[in-house]
Amino acid sequence: MAERYPQYYFYEGWPVVFVRTPDGGLDCLRLSAENGEFVRNMSYVRKIRYGTTADIDTVTRDEFIQMVEALRGERLKGEGPVFALYETIDAVEQKARDEGRWLTPEEEALIHSLRVRTHELFEAELRAQGRRGMPEES
Incomplete structure (x- = not known):
């Protein structure tokens, strides 16, 4: 079964979302504390997908x-x-x-x-x- 997107996470208390790109790729966005918009930050894909000692929650x-x-x-x-x-x-x-x-x-x-x-x-x-x-x- 294909994964469903968007996928929502809290990474160390910060909202991070994975989304599919129009070409079928994966994009990762994190809430910016400076202006409230979502900014691209692909470093979270590895951290969330492949494990770390960070506090990560999957949420609705x-x-x-x-x-x-x-x-x-x-x-x-x-x-x-x-x-x-x-x-x-x-x-x-x-x-x-x-x-x-x-x-x-x-x-x-x-x-x-x-x-x-x-x-x-x-x-x-x-x-x-x-x-x-x-x-x-x-």
Whole structure:
């Protein structure tokens, strides 16, 4: 059976995705901490495929999106609707921390849905700028 792509990983906590190229080859993209886009970095293919002592997790697309948006929200600063949503997520999480408690199921669901929305907005902005976002599901 042929492997399905994209394949989603967390490599030492960082989102890495393997995708098929139009000619049937393999490409590897890693989330950039500097600008939130995905950049080509083929070194992860060997590290993930052939073993290392690194912490590597295979994840679903939904888990991948949640981590991408958590990292974008933590690392990037800016203005506009997506950053307002990142601030809302941070405020919900900060309230739970201030109260010394775990997030409620309702808060977790809210954060999950907000990250889905921030993902849509951020990816649309990357595309509008001609930059590389997360690969589409094939």
